[in-house]
Amino acid sequence: MSTLMKFLFGAVAALAVLILAHIDPAFAQAAGEAAPAATPPAPPPSPINTGDTAWMLTSTALVLMMTIPGLALFYGGMVRKKNVLATVGQAFGATCIVTVLWMVIGYSIAFTTNDSESLNKWIGGFKYFMLKPMTIDAVSPLAASIPESVYMCFQMTFAIITPALIAGSLADRMKFSAFMTFMAAWLILVYSPIAHWVWGGGWLGQLGALDYAGGTVVHLNAGTAGLVCALVLGPRHGLGKENMAPYNLVYSVIGASLLWVGWFGFNAGSAVTANVNAGMAMAVTQIATAAAALAWMCCEWIIAKKPSILGIVSGAVAGLVAITPASGFVDPTGALIIGILAGIVCYFAAVHVKKFFGYDDALDAFGVHAVGGALGAMLTGAFASNAINSLGKGWLTDGNAHQMLIQFYDVAGTFIYCAVMTYIILKVIDLIIGLRVSQAAEVEGLDINLHGEVVQ
Protein backbone atom coordinates (compact mmCIF):
# COMPACT_ATOMS: atom_id res chain seq x y z
CA MET A 1 0.00 0.00 0.00
CA SER A 2 2.71 2.45 1.01
CA THR A 3 4.65 1.62 -2.19
CA LEU A 4 1.60 2.55 -4.19
CA MET A 5 1.21 5.81 -2.27
CA LYS A 6 4.87 6.68 -2.87
CA PHE A 7 4.47 5.93 -6.55
CA LEU A 8 1.33 8.06 -6.84
CA PHE A 9 2.92 10.93 -4.93
CA GLY A 10 5.98 10.75 -7.16
CA ALA A 11 3.82 10.78 -10.31
CA VAL A 12 1.81 13.79 -9.12
CA ALA A 13 4.97 15.69 -8.18
CA ALA A 14 6.54 14.98 -11.57
CA LEU A 15 3.39 16.15 -13.32
CA ALA A 16 3.34 19.38 -11.29
CA VAL A 17 6.95 20.13 -12.23
CA LEU A 18 6.18 19.55 -15.90
CA ILE A 19 3.14 21.83 -15.79
CA LEU A 20 5.07 24.62 -14.03
CA ALA A 21 7.83 24.39 -16.61
CA HIS A 22 5.25 24.85 -19.36
CA ILE A 23 3.21 27.63 -17.82
CA ASP A 24 6.04 30.13 -17.76
CA PRO A 25 6.95 30.12 -21.48
CA ALA A 26 3.25 30.02 -22.32
CA PHE A 27 2.68 33.24 -20.41
CA ALA A 28 5.69 34.84 -22.04
CA GLN A 29 4.38 33.93 -25.49
CA ALA A 30 0.92 35.38 -24.80
CA ALA A 31 2.47 38.64 -23.65
CA GLY A 32 4.68 38.83 -26.72
CA GLU A 33 1.70 38.39 -29.06
CA ALA A 34 -0.47 40.97 -27.31
CA ALA A 35 1.87 43.88 -28.11
CA PRO A 36 1.65 44.09 -31.95
CA ALA A 37 -2.12 43.45 -31.87
CA ALA A 38 -2.61 47.21 -31.55
CA THR A 39 -2.43 47.57 -35.39
CA PRO A 40 -4.17 44.46 -36.74
CA PRO A 41 -3.55 43.60 -40.40
CA ALA A 42 -6.75 43.19 -42.48
CA PRO A 43 -7.58 39.43 -42.44
CA PRO A 44 -8.00 37.76 -45.85
CA PRO A 45 -11.65 36.98 -46.68
CA SER A 46 -12.47 33.53 -45.28
CA PRO A 47 -14.67 31.08 -47.20
CA ILE A 48 -15.93 29.78 -43.85
CA ASN A 49 -19.58 30.46 -43.05
CA THR A 50 -20.09 30.38 -39.30
CA GLY A 51 -23.75 29.39 -39.53
CA ASP A 52 -22.97 26.43 -41.78
CA THR A 53 -20.08 25.45 -39.55
CA ALA A 54 -22.21 25.57 -36.41
CA TRP A 55 -24.84 23.35 -38.01
CA MET A 56 -22.27 20.85 -39.25
CA LEU A 57 -20.59 20.66 -35.84
CA THR A 58 -24.02 19.88 -34.41
CA SER A 59 -24.82 17.35 -37.15
CA THR A 60 -21.55 15.55 -36.55
CA ALA A 61 -22.39 15.12 -32.88
CA LEU A 62 -25.91 13.96 -33.76
CA VAL A 63 -24.69 11.29 -36.19
CA LEU A 64 -22.10 9.99 -33.72
CA MET A 65 -24.93 9.70 -31.19
CA MET A 66 -26.74 7.43 -33.66
CA THR A 67 -24.05 4.76 -33.24
CA ILE A 68 -23.13 5.29 -29.60
CA PRO A 69 -25.40 4.92 -27.80
CA GLY A 70 -28.25 4.78 -30.37
CA LEU A 71 -27.44 1.72 -32.44
CA ALA A 72 -25.64 0.05 -29.53
CA LEU A 73 -28.84 0.17 -27.43
CA PHE A 74 -31.13 -0.66 -30.37
CA TYR A 75 -29.20 -3.88 -30.99
CA GLY A 76 -28.26 -4.51 -27.36
CA GLY A 77 -31.88 -4.64 -26.26
CA MET A 78 -32.75 -7.23 -28.92
CA VAL A 79 -30.19 -9.91 -28.04
CA ARG A 80 -30.30 -12.28 -25.10
CA LYS A 81 -28.99 -11.23 -21.71
CA LYS A 82 -25.79 -13.27 -22.05
CA ASN A 83 -24.77 -11.27 -25.16
CA VAL A 84 -25.82 -7.72 -24.26
CA LEU A 85 -22.35 -6.37 -23.46
CA ALA A 86 -20.76 -8.05 -26.48
CA THR A 87 -23.37 -6.44 -28.72
CA VAL A 88 -23.12 -2.89 -27.40
CA GLY A 89 -19.35 -3.42 -27.31
CA GLN A 90 -19.34 -4.14 -31.05
CA ALA A 91 -20.83 -0.71 -31.79
CA PHE A 92 -18.34 0.94 -29.44
CA GLY A 93 -15.38 -1.02 -30.81
CA ALA A 94 -16.37 -0.20 -34.40
CA THR A 95 -16.55 3.50 -33.47
CA CYS A 96 -12.98 3.46 -32.21
CA ILE A 97 -11.32 1.41 -34.94
CA VAL A 98 -13.08 3.30 -37.74
CA THR A 99 -12.13 6.67 -36.24
CA VAL A 100 -8.44 5.82 -36.27
CA LEU A 101 -8.46 4.25 -39.74
CA TRP A 102 -10.50 7.14 -41.16
CA MET A 103 -7.77 9.46 -39.96
CA VAL A 104 -5.02 7.26 -41.38
CA ILE A 105 -6.38 6.61 -44.89
CA GLY A 106 -10.17 6.19 -45.06
CA TYR A 107 -11.02 9.85 -45.60
CA SER A 108 -8.34 10.12 -48.26
CA ILE A 109 -9.70 7.16 -50.25
CA ALA A 110 -13.30 8.32 -49.99
CA PHE A 111 -13.29 12.09 -50.25
CA THR A 112 -10.20 13.29 -52.07
CA THR A 113 -9.47 13.27 -55.79
CA ASN A 114 -7.15 10.78 -57.39
CA ASP A 115 -4.60 12.42 -59.70
CA SER A 116 -5.36 9.84 -62.35
CA GLU A 117 -8.72 10.71 -63.89
CA SER A 118 -9.49 7.11 -64.83
CA LEU A 119 -8.58 5.82 -61.37
CA ASN A 120 -10.62 8.59 -59.74
CA LYS A 121 -13.78 6.85 -61.01
CA TRP A 122 -13.03 4.02 -58.60
CA ILE A 123 -10.91 5.30 -55.76
CA GLY A 124 -9.81 8.59 -54.24
CA GLY A 125 -6.28 9.82 -53.76
CA PHE A 126 -3.74 8.95 -51.08
CA LYS A 127 -2.36 12.42 -50.36
CA TYR A 128 -4.48 12.75 -47.24
CA PHE A 129 -2.64 9.86 -45.59
CA MET A 130 -2.59 10.74 -41.87
CA LEU A 131 -4.58 13.87 -42.83
CA LYS A 132 -1.33 15.72 -43.43
CA PRO A 133 -2.75 18.34 -45.88
CA MET A 134 -5.64 19.12 -43.52
CA THR A 135 -4.31 22.36 -42.07
CA ILE A 136 -6.23 24.58 -39.67
CA ASP A 137 -7.81 26.61 -42.51
CA ALA A 138 -8.16 23.82 -45.09
CA VAL A 139 -11.48 23.62 -46.96
CA SER A 140 -12.65 20.65 -49.02
CA PRO A 141 -14.02 21.38 -52.53
CA LEU A 142 -16.94 19.11 -51.52
CA ALA A 143 -17.90 21.40 -48.62
CA ALA A 144 -16.94 24.92 -49.54
CA SER A 145 -18.24 26.87 -46.55
CA ILE A 146 -17.00 24.83 -43.56
CA PRO A 147 -13.57 23.83 -42.28
CA GLU A 148 -12.33 20.56 -43.73
CA SER A 149 -11.76 19.32 -40.18
CA VAL A 150 -15.51 19.50 -39.62
CA TYR A 151 -16.32 17.89 -42.98
CA MET A 152 -13.83 15.09 -42.29
CA CYS A 153 -15.39 14.46 -38.86
CA PHE A 154 -18.94 14.61 -40.25
CA GLN A 155 -18.10 12.00 -42.89
CA MET A 156 -16.27 9.98 -40.24
CA THR A 157 -19.49 9.53 -38.29
CA PHE A 158 -21.08 8.03 -41.44
CA ALA A 159 -18.08 5.75 -41.85
CA ILE A 160 -18.60 4.67 -38.23
CA ILE A 161 -22.28 3.80 -38.38
CA THR A 162 -22.11 1.89 -41.67
CA PRO A 163 -19.92 -1.01 -40.53
CA ALA A 164 -21.52 -0.88 -37.07
CA LEU A 165 -24.90 -1.61 -38.68
CA ILE A 166 -23.56 -4.93 -39.98
CA ALA A 167 -23.34 -6.13 -36.36
CA GLY A 168 -27.09 -6.72 -36.48
CA SER A 169 -26.61 -9.70 -38.79
CA LEU A 170 -23.70 -11.34 -37.06
CA ALA A 171 -24.95 -10.90 -33.50
CA ASP A 172 -24.51 -13.62 -30.88
CA ARG A 173 -21.84 -15.72 -32.59
CA MET A 174 -18.77 -13.85 -33.91
CA LYS A 175 -15.37 -13.66 -32.25
CA PHE A 176 -14.50 -10.13 -31.12
CA SER A 177 -11.05 -10.36 -32.73
CA ALA A 178 -12.59 -11.41 -36.04
CA PHE A 179 -15.20 -8.67 -35.71
CA MET A 180 -12.66 -5.89 -35.18
CA THR A 181 -10.50 -7.13 -38.05
CA PHE A 182 -13.58 -7.31 -40.26
CA MET A 183 -14.56 -3.75 -39.36
CA ALA A 184 -11.11 -2.48 -40.27
CA ALA A 185 -10.84 -4.34 -43.57
CA TRP A 186 -14.41 -3.58 -44.58
CA LEU A 187 -14.02 0.15 -43.95
CA ILE A 188 -10.97 0.41 -46.19
CA LEU A 189 -11.94 -2.07 -48.92
CA VAL A 190 -15.71 -1.58 -49.14
CA TYR A 191 -17.03 1.58 -47.49
CA SER A 192 -14.36 4.06 -48.53
CA PRO A 193 -14.38 3.15 -52.26
CA ILE A 194 -18.18 3.09 -52.47
CA ALA A 195 -18.42 6.44 -50.68
CA HIS A 196 -15.98 7.74 -53.30
CA TRP A 197 -18.06 6.33 -56.16
CA VAL A 198 -21.15 8.25 -55.09
CA TRP A 199 -19.97 11.28 -53.11
CA GLY A 200 -16.25 11.67 -53.75
CA GLY A 201 -16.43 12.20 -57.52
CA GLY A 202 -16.47 8.55 -58.65
CA TRP A 203 -18.40 6.84 -61.41
CA LEU A 204 -21.85 6.74 -59.80
CA GLY A 205 -21.73 10.42 -58.92
CA GLN A 206 -20.59 11.25 -62.47
CA LEU A 207 -23.44 9.12 -63.80
CA GLY A 208 -25.93 11.25 -61.86
CA ALA A 209 -26.96 8.78 -59.16
CA LEU A 210 -29.02 10.51 -56.47
CA ASP A 211 -28.10 9.47 -52.94
CA TYR A 212 -28.54 12.42 -50.62
CA ALA A 213 -27.41 10.92 -47.31
CA GLY A 214 -26.49 7.31 -47.96
CA GLY A 215 -29.35 5.03 -49.00
CA THR A 216 -26.95 2.89 -51.00
CA VAL A 217 -23.56 4.01 -49.64
CA VAL A 218 -24.59 3.43 -46.03
CA HIS A 219 -27.70 1.28 -45.76
CA LEU A 220 -27.78 -0.99 -48.81
CA ASN A 221 -24.05 -1.40 -48.32
CA ALA A 222 -24.24 -2.37 -44.64
CA GLY A 223 -27.33 -4.53 -45.12
CA THR A 224 -25.79 -6.45 -48.02
CA ALA A 225 -22.65 -7.07 -45.99
CA GLY A 226 -24.96 -8.23 -43.20
CA LEU A 227 -26.64 -10.78 -45.44
CA VAL A 228 -23.27 -12.14 -46.55
CA CYS A 229 -22.16 -12.33 -42.89
CA ALA A 230 -25.33 -14.20 -41.93
CA LEU A 231 -24.81 -16.68 -44.78
CA VAL A 232 -21.09 -17.22 -44.16
CA LEU A 233 -21.39 -17.47 -40.36
CA GLY A 234 -24.44 -19.72 -40.45
CA PRO A 235 -27.37 -19.55 -38.05
CA ARG A 236 -27.10 -19.09 -34.32
CA HIS A 237 -26.97 -22.32 -32.34
CA GLY A 238 -30.48 -23.36 -31.33
CA LEU A 239 -32.27 -21.10 -33.80
CA GLY A 240 -35.92 -22.11 -34.05
CA LYS A 241 -35.63 -24.40 -31.02
CA GLU A 242 -34.45 -22.18 -28.19
CA ASN A 243 -36.12 -19.11 -26.81
CA MET A 244 -34.25 -16.14 -28.25
CA ALA A 245 -36.58 -13.48 -26.92
CA PRO A 246 -34.99 -10.02 -26.54
CA TYR A 247 -33.37 -9.14 -23.23
CA ASN A 248 -34.90 -5.70 -22.78
CA LEU A 249 -36.91 -4.00 -25.50
CA VAL A 250 -36.92 -0.71 -23.59
CA TYR A 251 -33.23 -0.42 -24.58
CA SER A 252 -34.26 -0.96 -28.19
CA VAL A 253 -36.95 1.72 -27.98
CA ILE A 254 -34.44 4.17 -26.49
CA GLY A 255 -31.92 3.21 -29.16
CA ALA A 256 -34.40 3.65 -31.99
CA SER A 257 -35.45 7.02 -30.57
CA LEU A 258 -31.83 8.18 -30.46
CA LEU A 259 -31.42 6.98 -34.04
CA TRP A 260 -34.48 9.00 -35.07
CA VAL A 261 -33.24 12.20 -33.43
CA GLY A 262 -29.68 11.67 -34.64
CA TRP A 263 -30.97 11.15 -38.18
CA PHE A 264 -31.69 14.87 -38.47
CA GLY A 265 -27.93 15.31 -38.41
CA PHE A 266 -27.59 12.49 -40.92
CA ASN A 267 -30.09 13.77 -43.49
CA ALA A 268 -30.37 17.51 -42.87
CA GLY A 269 -26.64 17.58 -42.18
CA SER A 270 -26.02 16.08 -45.61
CA ALA A 271 -26.91 19.48 -47.06
CA VAL A 272 -23.47 20.41 -45.65
CA THR A 273 -24.89 23.91 -45.19
CA ALA A 274 -27.62 25.41 -43.03
CA ASN A 275 -29.93 26.25 -45.91
CA VAL A 276 -33.35 25.52 -47.44
CA ASN A 277 -32.30 22.00 -48.44
CA ALA A 278 -31.39 21.17 -44.87
CA GLY A 279 -34.77 22.42 -43.72
CA MET A 280 -36.73 20.35 -46.24
CA ALA A 281 -34.55 17.30 -45.57
CA MET A 282 -35.47 17.54 -41.90
CA ALA A 283 -39.19 17.85 -42.64
CA VAL A 284 -39.36 14.89 -45.04
CA THR A 285 -37.29 12.76 -42.67
CA GLN A 286 -39.77 13.26 -39.86
CA ILE A 287 -42.78 12.56 -42.13
CA ALA A 288 -41.41 9.40 -43.75
CA THR A 289 -40.31 7.95 -40.41
CA ALA A 290 -43.69 8.34 -38.76
CA ALA A 291 -45.49 7.00 -41.85
CA ALA A 292 -43.26 3.93 -41.99
CA ALA A 293 -43.72 3.21 -38.28
CA LEU A 294 -47.50 3.33 -38.72
CA ALA A 295 -47.36 1.18 -41.86
CA TRP A 296 -45.30 -1.55 -40.15
CA MET A 297 -47.60 -1.37 -37.14
CA CYS A 298 -50.70 -1.82 -39.32
CA CYS A 299 -49.17 -4.77 -41.19
CA GLU A 300 -48.40 -6.49 -37.92
CA TRP A 301 -51.76 -5.63 -36.41
CA ILE A 302 -53.55 -7.23 -39.35
CA ILE A 303 -51.29 -10.26 -39.86
CA ALA A 304 -49.99 -11.10 -36.38
CA LYS A 305 -53.02 -9.63 -34.57
CA LYS A 306 -51.04 -7.42 -32.20
CA PRO A 307 -49.08 -4.19 -32.83
CA SER A 308 -45.73 -4.91 -31.14
CA ILE A 309 -43.56 -2.08 -29.87
CA LEU A 310 -40.53 -3.71 -31.51
CA GLY A 311 -42.53 -3.57 -34.74
CA ILE A 312 -43.33 0.13 -34.44
CA VAL A 313 -39.73 1.12 -33.74
CA SER A 314 -38.48 -1.21 -36.50
CA GLY A 315 -40.88 0.51 -38.89
CA ALA A 316 -39.51 3.90 -37.84
CA VAL A 317 -35.96 2.76 -38.59
CA ALA A 318 -37.11 1.37 -41.96
CA GLY A 319 -38.62 4.76 -42.78
CA LEU A 320 -35.46 6.59 -41.75
CA VAL A 321 -33.43 4.29 -43.99
CA ALA A 322 -35.71 4.68 -47.01
CA ILE A 323 -35.95 8.48 -46.80
CA THR A 324 -32.15 8.77 -46.46
CA PRO A 325 -31.29 8.82 -50.19
CA ALA A 326 -34.39 10.88 -50.98
CA SER A 327 -34.22 13.41 -48.18
CA GLY A 328 -32.74 16.31 -50.17
CA PHE A 329 -34.75 15.64 -53.32
CA VAL A 330 -38.39 14.92 -52.46
CA ASP A 331 -41.33 16.98 -51.19
CA PRO A 332 -43.52 16.01 -48.21
CA THR A 333 -45.96 14.01 -50.37
CA GLY A 334 -43.11 11.98 -51.82
CA ALA A 335 -41.83 11.42 -48.30
CA LEU A 336 -45.21 10.16 -47.11
CA ILE A 337 -45.40 7.62 -49.94
CA ILE A 338 -41.79 6.51 -49.43
CA GLY A 339 -42.45 6.07 -45.72
CA ILE A 340 -45.59 3.98 -46.16
CA LEU A 341 -43.97 1.73 -48.77
CA ALA A 342 -40.84 1.32 -46.61
CA GLY A 343 -42.90 0.21 -43.60
CA ILE A 344 -44.79 -2.40 -45.61
CA VAL A 345 -41.90 -3.74 -47.70
CA CYS A 346 -39.42 -3.93 -44.81
CA TYR A 347 -42.01 -5.67 -42.63
CA PHE A 348 -42.36 -8.44 -45.17
CA ALA A 349 -38.59 -8.58 -45.75
CA ALA A 350 -37.66 -8.84 -42.08
CA VAL A 351 -40.50 -11.08 -40.94
CA HIS A 352 -41.61 -13.25 -43.87
CA VAL A 353 -38.83 -13.29 -46.47
CA LYS A 354 -36.23 -14.12 -43.83
CA LYS A 355 -38.35 -16.99 -42.53
CA PHE A 356 -38.91 -18.26 -46.07
CA PHE A 357 -35.23 -18.41 -46.98
CA GLY A 358 -34.03 -19.40 -43.52
CA TYR A 359 -30.88 -17.24 -43.28
CA ASP A 360 -30.20 -16.01 -39.75
CA ASP A 361 -30.01 -12.23 -40.13
CA ALA A 362 -30.31 -12.03 -36.35
CA LEU A 363 -31.42 -8.41 -35.89
CA ASP A 364 -32.48 -7.76 -39.50
CA ALA A 365 -29.68 -5.58 -40.84
CA PHE A 366 -30.51 -6.91 -44.32
CA GLY A 367 -34.29 -6.86 -44.02
CA VAL A 368 -34.41 -3.28 -42.76
CA HIS A 369 -31.25 -1.57 -44.05
CA ALA A 370 -30.51 -3.24 -47.39
CA VAL A 371 -34.14 -3.59 -48.42
CA GLY A 372 -35.05 -0.14 -47.11
CA GLY A 373 -31.94 1.42 -48.65
CA ALA A 374 -32.50 -0.12 -52.08
CA LEU A 375 -36.20 0.74 -51.99
CA GLY A 376 -35.41 4.30 -50.98
CA ALA A 377 -32.82 4.65 -53.76
CA MET A 378 -35.31 3.50 -56.39
CA LEU A 379 -38.10 5.67 -54.99
CA THR A 380 -35.72 8.63 -55.02
CA GLY A 381 -35.54 8.13 -58.76
CA ALA A 382 -39.32 8.12 -58.87
CA PHE A 383 -40.11 11.05 -56.59
CA ALA A 384 -37.10 13.40 -56.84
CA SER A 385 -38.52 16.83 -57.59
CA ASN A 386 -36.76 19.50 -59.55
CA ALA A 387 -38.73 22.07 -57.55
CA ILE A 388 -37.03 20.88 -54.36
CA ASN A 389 -33.51 20.39 -55.67
CA SER A 390 -32.19 21.49 -59.06
CA LEU A 391 -29.87 18.46 -59.11
CA GLY A 392 -32.72 15.93 -59.10
CA LYS A 393 -35.35 15.18 -61.72
CA GLY A 394 -37.50 12.16 -60.96
CA TRP A 395 -39.57 9.83 -63.08
CA LEU A 396 -43.05 10.40 -61.62
CA THR A 397 -42.50 14.04 -60.66
CA ASP A 398 -40.58 15.38 -63.66
CA GLY A 399 -41.04 12.65 -66.29
CA ASN A 400 -37.36 11.67 -66.23
CA ALA A 401 -37.61 7.87 -66.48
CA HIS A 402 -33.88 7.62 -67.19
CA GLN A 403 -33.21 8.46 -63.54
CA MET A 404 -34.68 5.07 -62.57
CA LEU A 405 -32.01 3.34 -64.66
CA ILE A 406 -29.24 5.39 -63.01
CA GLN A 407 -30.65 4.54 -59.58
CA PHE A 408 -30.70 0.87 -60.56
CA TYR A 409 -27.00 1.04 -61.53
CA ASP A 410 -26.34 2.59 -58.13
CA VAL A 411 -28.19 -0.20 -56.31
CA ALA A 412 -26.75 -3.01 -58.43
CA GLY A 413 -23.18 -1.67 -58.37
CA THR A 414 -23.20 -1.27 -54.60
CA PHE A 415 -24.85 -4.64 -54.02
CA ILE A 416 -22.52 -6.66 -56.24
CA TYR A 417 -19.25 -5.01 -55.18
CA CYS A 418 -20.18 -5.12 -51.50
CA ALA A 419 -21.35 -8.75 -51.59
CA VAL A 420 -18.24 -10.00 -53.39
CA MET A 421 -15.75 -8.03 -51.29
CA THR A 422 -17.47 -8.86 -48.01
CA TYR A 423 -17.39 -12.55 -48.89
CA ILE A 424 -13.67 -12.40 -49.68
CA ILE A 425 -12.83 -10.47 -46.50
CA LEU A 426 -14.79 -12.91 -44.34
CA LYS A 427 -13.16 -15.96 -45.95
CA VAL A 428 -9.68 -14.54 -45.40
CA ILE A 429 -10.43 -13.72 -41.75
CA ASP A 430 -11.91 -17.19 -41.30
CA LEU A 431 -8.64 -18.70 -42.51
CA ILE A 432 -6.44 -16.54 -40.29
CA ILE A 433 -8.45 -16.04 -37.09
CA GLY A 434 -11.68 -18.02 -37.44
CA LEU A 435 -15.02 -16.23 -37.48
CA ARG A 436 -17.18 -18.04 -34.95
CA VAL A 437 -16.81 -18.66 -31.27
CA SER A 438 -16.95 -22.29 -30.13
CA GLN A 439 -20.40 -23.76 -29.66
CA ALA A 440 -19.80 -24.02 -25.92
CA ALA A 441 -18.93 -20.31 -25.74
CA GLU A 442 -21.96 -19.43 -27.84
CA VAL A 443 -24.28 -21.39 -25.57
CA GLU A 444 -22.81 -19.95 -22.40
CA GLY A 445 -22.75 -16.42 -23.79
CA LEU A 446 -20.33 -14.04 -25.47
CA ASP A 447 -20.11 -11.61 -22.54
CA ILE A 448 -18.40 -13.99 -20.14
CA ASN A 449 -16.40 -15.87 -22.77
CA LEU A 450 -15.12 -13.00 -24.92
CA HIS A 451 -15.01 -10.17 -22.41
CA GLY A 452 -14.98 -11.77 -18.95
CA GLU A 453 -17.94 -9.70 -17.81
CA VAL A 454 -21.65 -10.27 -17.28
CA VAL A 455 -24.79 -8.17 -16.94
CA GLN A 456 -26.56 -9.08 -13.71
Place this chain on the structure above:
Amino acid sequence: MKLVMAIIKPFKLDEVRQALTELGLQGMTVTEVKGYGRQKGHTEIYRGAEYAVNFLPKIKIEVVVPAKMVDKAVDAIVAAAKTGQIGDGKIFVVPVEQTVRIRTGETDESAL
Protein backbone atom coordinates in the same frame (compact mmCIF):
# COMPACT_ATOMS: atom_id res chain seq x y z
CA MET B 1 -47.42 -25.52 13.68
CA LYS B 2 -48.06 -25.61 9.98
CA LEU B 3 -46.25 -24.16 6.98
CA VAL B 4 -48.72 -22.46 4.68
CA MET B 5 -47.18 -22.14 1.23
CA ALA B 6 -49.16 -20.17 -1.33
CA ILE B 7 -48.35 -19.64 -5.02
CA ILE B 8 -50.20 -16.53 -6.18
CA LYS B 9 -50.37 -14.00 -8.99
CA PRO B 10 -47.65 -11.39 -8.45
CA PHE B 11 -49.99 -8.39 -8.41
CA LYS B 12 -52.02 -9.96 -5.58
CA LEU B 13 -49.09 -9.97 -3.15
CA ASP B 14 -49.96 -6.78 -1.33
CA GLU B 15 -53.59 -7.74 -0.74
CA VAL B 16 -52.52 -11.13 0.62
CA ARG B 17 -49.92 -9.55 2.89
CA GLN B 18 -52.51 -7.17 4.26
CA ALA B 19 -55.05 -9.94 4.86
CA LEU B 20 -52.51 -12.05 6.78
CA THR B 21 -51.33 -9.07 8.81
CA GLU B 22 -54.91 -8.38 9.84
CA LEU B 23 -55.06 -11.93 11.28
CA GLY B 24 -52.15 -10.99 13.54
CA LEU B 25 -49.48 -12.98 11.75
CA GLN B 26 -46.08 -11.43 12.34
CA GLY B 27 -44.00 -12.36 9.31
CA MET B 28 -43.70 -14.13 6.02
CA THR B 29 -41.15 -15.07 3.38
CA VAL B 30 -41.75 -14.12 -0.24
CA THR B 31 -39.98 -15.53 -3.30
CA GLU B 32 -40.30 -14.66 -6.99
CA VAL B 33 -40.83 -17.97 -8.73
CA LYS B 34 -41.76 -19.32 -12.16
CA GLY B 35 -43.97 -22.23 -12.99
CA TYR B 36 -47.05 -23.50 -14.70
CA GLY B 37 -50.25 -25.34 -13.92
CA ARG B 38 -53.47 -25.33 -15.92
CA GLN B 39 -52.74 -21.84 -17.15
CA LYS B 40 -49.81 -23.31 -19.15
CA GLY B 41 -47.78 -20.47 -20.68
CA HIS B 42 -48.14 -17.81 -23.32
CA THR B 43 -46.64 -17.02 -26.74
CA GLU B 44 -44.36 -14.08 -27.46
CA ILE B 45 -43.73 -12.87 -31.02
CA TYR B 46 -40.70 -10.74 -32.01
CA ARG B 47 -40.56 -9.77 -35.70
CA GLY B 48 -42.37 -12.96 -36.59
CA ALA B 49 -40.28 -15.27 -34.39
CA GLU B 50 -42.65 -17.04 -31.98
CA TYR B 51 -41.50 -18.27 -28.61
CA ALA B 52 -43.65 -20.38 -26.29
CA VAL B 53 -43.02 -19.28 -22.72
CA ASN B 54 -44.03 -22.20 -20.48
CA PHE B 55 -43.05 -20.83 -17.10
CA LEU B 56 -44.92 -17.77 -15.94
CA PRO B 57 -43.82 -15.51 -13.11
CA LYS B 58 -45.57 -16.14 -9.79
CA ILE B 59 -45.03 -15.21 -6.15
CA LYS B 60 -44.51 -17.87 -3.50
CA ILE B 61 -45.47 -16.89 0.05
CA GLU B 62 -44.33 -19.01 2.98
CA VAL B 63 -45.76 -18.40 6.43
CA VAL B 64 -45.61 -20.66 9.49
CA VAL B 65 -48.73 -20.43 11.69
CA PRO B 66 -49.98 -22.08 14.92
CA ALA B 67 -52.17 -25.09 14.07
CA LYS B 68 -55.33 -23.36 15.25
CA MET B 69 -54.74 -20.45 12.83
CA VAL B 70 -54.32 -22.56 9.67
CA ASP B 71 -57.89 -22.43 8.41
CA LYS B 72 -58.17 -18.68 8.97
CA ALA B 73 -54.87 -18.06 7.16
CA VAL B 74 -55.84 -20.23 4.22
CA ASP B 75 -59.24 -18.56 3.95
CA ALA B 76 -57.65 -15.11 4.10
CA ILE B 77 -55.21 -15.98 1.28
CA VAL B 78 -57.98 -17.45 -0.88
CA ALA B 79 -60.17 -14.39 -0.35
CA ALA B 80 -57.38 -11.96 -1.15
CA ALA B 81 -55.70 -13.76 -4.07
CA LYS B 82 -58.78 -14.91 -5.96
CA THR B 83 -59.59 -13.32 -9.32
CA GLY B 84 -61.69 -16.20 -10.66
CA GLN B 85 -59.38 -16.50 -13.67
CA ILE B 86 -57.24 -19.52 -14.49
CA GLY B 87 -53.78 -19.11 -12.96
CA ASP B 88 -54.82 -17.79 -9.54
CA GLY B 89 -52.46 -20.26 -7.89
CA LYS B 90 -52.49 -22.92 -5.16
CA ILE B 91 -52.03 -23.26 -1.41
CA PHE B 92 -50.18 -26.13 0.26
CA VAL B 93 -50.22 -26.81 4.02
CA VAL B 94 -47.50 -29.00 5.54
CA PRO B 95 -46.61 -29.81 9.16
CA VAL B 96 -43.61 -28.11 10.79
CA GLU B 97 -41.61 -29.98 13.43
CA GLN B 98 -39.65 -27.21 15.05
CA THR B 99 -39.12 -23.44 15.02
CA VAL B 100 -36.26 -21.49 16.58
CA ARG B 101 -35.85 -17.72 16.75
CA ILE B 102 -32.15 -17.27 16.22
CA ARG B 103 -31.77 -14.03 18.18
CA THR B 104 -33.30 -15.23 21.44
CA GLY B 105 -33.27 -19.00 21.17
CA GLU B 106 -37.07 -19.10 21.72
CA THR B 107 -38.64 -22.20 20.25
CA ASP B 108 -41.87 -23.31 18.58
CA GLU B 109 -45.02 -21.15 18.89
CA SER B 110 -43.33 -18.48 20.96
CA ALA B 111 -40.83 -18.11 18.12
CA LEU B 112 -43.47 -17.40 15.48
